[in-house]
Amino acid sequence: MPDLVYRGGAFHADTAVEVDAGAGRILRVGPVADLASPGAAVERLEARALLPGFVNAHSHAFQRLLRGRTQWRPASVPHADFWSWREAMYAAALALSPEDVYHVSRFCFLEMLRAGYTAVGEFHYLHRDPDGRRYDDPLELAQRVVAAAAEVGIRVALLNVCYAAGGIGKPLLPEQRRFATPELDGFLDDSAVLLEAYAKESLLTIGLAPHSVRAVPRDWLKELHAWAGRRELVLHMHVAEQAAEVEECRAAYSKPPVELLAEEGVLDTRFTAVHATHISLEEAARLGGAGAGVCACPTTERDLGDGILPAEELVGAGAALAIGSDSQAVIDPFEEMRLLEYHERLRRLRRVVLTEPRNGRLEVAPALMHAGTAGGARALGIDAGRIEPGALADLVAIDLAHPSLAGWSADTLAAMLALSAPAAVVTDVWVGGRRRIEQGRHAAEAEAAAAFRRVAAQLALP
Ligand SMILES: [Zn+2]
Structure with missing residues (x-):
């Protein structure tokens, strides 16, 4: 559960997102007290807001x-x-x-x-x-x-x-x-x-x-x-x-x-x-x-x-x-x-x-x-881009403590993000409910970057 969830064009507090990990889709969205299937793990996303990917x-x-x-x-x-x-x-x-x-x-x-x-x-x-x-x-x-x-x-x-x-x-x-x-x-x-x-x-x-x-x-x-x-x-x-x-x-x-x-x-x-x-x-x-x-x-x-x-x-x-x-x-x-x-x-x-x-x-x-x-x-042609039940669980968490967002409120946050913030505010990314970026890092990053650098070093352009 993040501090805020972007839904229907605005940020909302006291909102949790329940994901069906097997289907890779969002199951339910709402107040945390109303969700949380028995036995489900609840993750608190401290000082973060959740957006559709x-x-x-x-x-x-x-x-x-x-x-x-x-x-x-x-x-x-x-x-x-x-x-x-x-x-x-x-x-x-x-x-x-x-x-x-x-x-x-x-x-x-x-x-x-x-x-x-x-x-x-x-x-x-x-x-x-x-x-x-x-x-x-x-x-x-x-x-x-x-x-x-x-x-x-x-x-x-x-x-x-x-x-x-x-x-x-x-x-x-x-x-x-x-x-x-x-x-x-x-x-x-x-x-x-x-x-x-x-x-x-x-x-x-x-x-x-x-x-x-x-x-x-x-x-x-x-x-x-x-x-x-x-x-x-x-x-x-x-x-x-x-x-x-x-x-x-x-x-x-x-x-x-x-x-x-x-x-x-x-x-x-x-x-x-x-x-x-x-x-x-x-x-x-x-x-x-x-x-x-x-x-x-x-x-x-x-x-x-x-x-x-x-x-x-x-x-x-x-x-x-x-x-x-x-x-x-x-x-x-x-x-x-x-x-x-x-x-x-x-x-x-x-x-x-x-x-x-x-x-x-x-x-x-x-x-x-x-x-x-x-x-x-x-x-x-994919059912994503929105935090609603049934949609693909493609989600992005952003860091509400990032300097570019200082002074945010629920009313100004969307405008700060859309018109002023850098992509460096992104901390965590889920695709089909599976976390691929955690605290700004991807598990394969070092190896993927090294292989890319090798190809780049060999490329000679006119
Ligand atoms: Zn093109």
Whole structure:
């Protein structure tokens, strides 16, 4: 029992959470006197508050290797951008063995757990060997990622990426050869094998991810959507991250990406558009009207100079926001959440933009917390992100004695967390009722960090 529990958009005292360890789900929530099944162990979480675990709805784990390595440009190059960053990302992708993919993913997932993420949507596009050939087991690298997640105990939605073109109507670039899924049927066959192989894993779900309108032919989209729909899988896609992508789409199809997706019938409640930084008001309305999700990755969008999500318009239109660490420039759900709001403030020269009604006024924290938890869970199709009976017991405890929270009250704590606190406030993390982070540490941390450092030391980028 913690001092406070975050539930229904606010913190509540005198609240205990009872977990069914076998099912990995929350059994009951309420005053401690009313709970505590006879003989059940009651743990007192002294000076801590309990939140739903944060959901990282968009990740490329291997990109953790790029951190710190792309923050420069040659003096002869007038500017750097997403496209020049992509060259470094391709070089890293080409350098990794299956063991490397495992070690980098494992450490990246461990860092996520420490920051309070209990689930991750891994947008997985490393499929082939460094020469572009299929591995003997075509799912070799997917299995390494899944094993890495299982080893540290994070919940993962493996979003299997379809990647067939190097631009609309263009062949793949040589440096994209590890991503190649050149035939739709072959890609769907592999996805079916993944589904079959992992059907019984409690911490794993599968989704489909056409990479982008740049990388997937238009006439594949309907079938990908239908295939996922028949199996009730989520469908994620990079959408309008870059102005150049929108221009390419307009030039080829005479319409911007979201309109194209609407025309192909892809937009619905199982669809998540990742980024959506360069969309029109009409496209925001289309996403919202379809009940689609939008995953913002503001620390990455900031790092890459992508642009700012039109969050206010999207929320106003009915889209559900989620957050993602994407390129792993930063792994911190608190920062990701608050940038949704702070970017809007800078763009609009206003305060208190993204809000939910509470106590007769409009408050920012519940809107941001929703994006960081329930919004992400919805995007990944998992029943988490809320502390309610029946939901998955993915939980995060935070340290109420942390200096960044000094002066907190039950009324101000959510705003302090959502708008000011660092991820270092996280002390304990449970996934499916099992504690994976205890007092800020993971049991496998030393070994996982050492293996990651070995891979990082061997990586030479241009
Ligand atoms: Zn991405």
